[in-house]
Amino acid sequence: MASEIELKYVPQGSFSRETLFSDPEIKGRMGEIKKISMETEYLDTIDGKASSLGITLRRRCENGESVIYAKSGKSTIGALSIRGEWRVASDDVKNAAKLLAEEGAPTEQLFGKELCITAKVSFTRYECTVTPHSGFSFSLSYDEGVLGRDHNFCEIELELLDGECEELLEFGEKLAEKLSLIPETRSKYKRALLYM
Numbered sequence: 001m002a003s004e005i006e007l008k009y010v011p012q013g014s015f016s017r018e019t020l021f022s023d024p025e026i027k028g029r030m031g032e033i034k035k036i037s038m039e040t041e042y043l044d045t046i047d048g049k050a051s052s053l054g055i056t057l058r059r060r061c062e063n064g065e066s067v068i069y070a071k072s073g074k075s076t077i078g079a080l081s082i083r084g085e086w087r088v089a090s091d092d093v094k095n096a097a098k099l100l101a102e103e104g105a106p107t108e109q110l111f112g113k114e115l116c117i118t119a120k121v122s123f124t125r126y127e128c129t130v131t132p133h134s135g136f137s138f139s140l141s142y143d144e145g146v147l148g149r150d151h152n153f154c155e156i157e158l159e160l161l162d163g164e165c166e167e168l169l170e171f172g173e174k175l176a177e178k179l180s181l182i183p184e185t186r187s188k189y190k191r192a193l194l195y196m
Contacts, residue, residue: 010156036126038125038145041058044118057110076185096115138168
């Protein structure tokens, strides 16, 4: 199973992405910043079967390329979340469950069931890889956009690429304290449902 280990924070006040990427702990340790346009549709059956199984399905267009994801088994402690994640490059929503199952996702009970859109999120992501030291790296993202119909949001994510969860947590906590970031315990999906 693929695992997603990430920290999620909400910046305060007049915070900007320049503030984040120019921080001394980030600048000089980061790769190229990439700008990615994200258009996300969250999916479920009409009777909410995926949700009842603890599975989040989404189709996301990343700079125009369609990728279908399944996430499950989320555990959260403050800003930290750990969950299974599977993905396949495809726009075939009708067969999403089967395609994801082929990647190892627990989506068999969704085979043959029609999927509908339950929420939408549109945002721009500014992302780079940060390597504080050999053997430890993470993807750093600054996201700004709209949840659901009209709710503006901004958040910062640190997703572990290499190293230990404890290293990510220690780095994130220091960064959050320095930049006055607030832990975000809810996923984009959970928040988007509030504004549909």
